[in-house]
Amino acid sequence: MTASEKHYTSRSRISRPVDIVFEADAYGQIIKSNIINYSSSVPIAQLSIFGLLVIGTVNLTNSLTLVALHTSTQNAEDTLTRFWVQEEVPNSDNHLYTYDEQYCEDRLKKTHSRDSTGRHIVRIPLKTSVEILGDSQNTVHRYLQSLIRRFSKDGNYCQHYQQFITEYEELKHMKRASSVSHHQTHYYLLHHSILEPDSATIGLRIVLNGSSVSTSGHSINNIMHTGGNLNPESSDVLIWIR
Structure with a gap:
């Protein structure tokens, strides 16, 4: 050997x-x-x-x-x-909610319903009464005047904006406001638009600005509970790609 x-x-x-x-x-x-x-x-x-x-x-x-x-x-x-x-992907059932997230989950289960057309309806999860919201009409009016001036200079932008507003109303995502009573609280939701002429699907995109403050210093975002993050975890996305 x-x-x-x-x-x-x-x-x-x-x-x-x-x-x-x-x-x-x-x-x-x-x-x-x-x-x-x-x-x-x-x-x-x-x-x-x-x-x-x-x-x-x-x-x-x-x-x-x-x-x-x-x-x-x-x-x-x-x-x-x-x-x-x-x-292994973490079990979502073991997720620990914050107070705001748990409130939003409970609020959704208690108030969620569907109308005769199948549209989902749920109440806004407010932290406090809307009475603390001040006047926002002047801020929205100033932005509207700026928007009208842009319409006069850019016909393509004006056309896209009118198409969007018409479609938004036809889909019943909004409705024309009735006469406003000065004895009630009204919060005007400011928005701005982003024109994407090169986009194959969306020419004009509207972004609602719930952070615009009223005369009281509060906005609609301030008095709403913040729900959980609906975006998928990075680890989940990587596993899906693999």
Whole structure:
């Protein structure tokens, strides 16, 4: 028995974890010419750039071999289990809501309904009474005058804006206001528009500005509870891409 054979025999009785797994196409790049072969009934030892590789059939009556195989299989299963646990998407049921988020969830369940056309209806989750809102008419009026001046200078913008307002009203996302009573609180929701002439789907986009403050220093956003973040988690997006 040569010195290299003695070295192989002594190390083969030691159970070791699996460090790395190669695909078959990488086999030819890592092996060397040295082969240790006792007989056809036992595996051979193939020298590689990482050391000796044991290749071949296994005698199941050999207790030492059984221990080695069991250990390697168990390590592989543990590694695979840890991988899937790490990659598993967190369960949304375990999400801990803040006070505002929980209030919005409860408010939605209590007030949500659907009308005869199938439209969803839900009450706004207000923190306090709308009575604390001051006058916002002057602010909106100034912006309207600025908008009219832009219409006179840009006919394309005026056309897109009129189309949007008409469609918004036809879809019943808004309705014309009746005569305003000075004895009641009214908050005018300011908005601005973004013209995207190169867009294939949306030429004009309207952005509602609920942060515009009234004369009392409050806006509609100030007196509303903030619900949970509806955007997907970055980890979820990455897993979907994969």
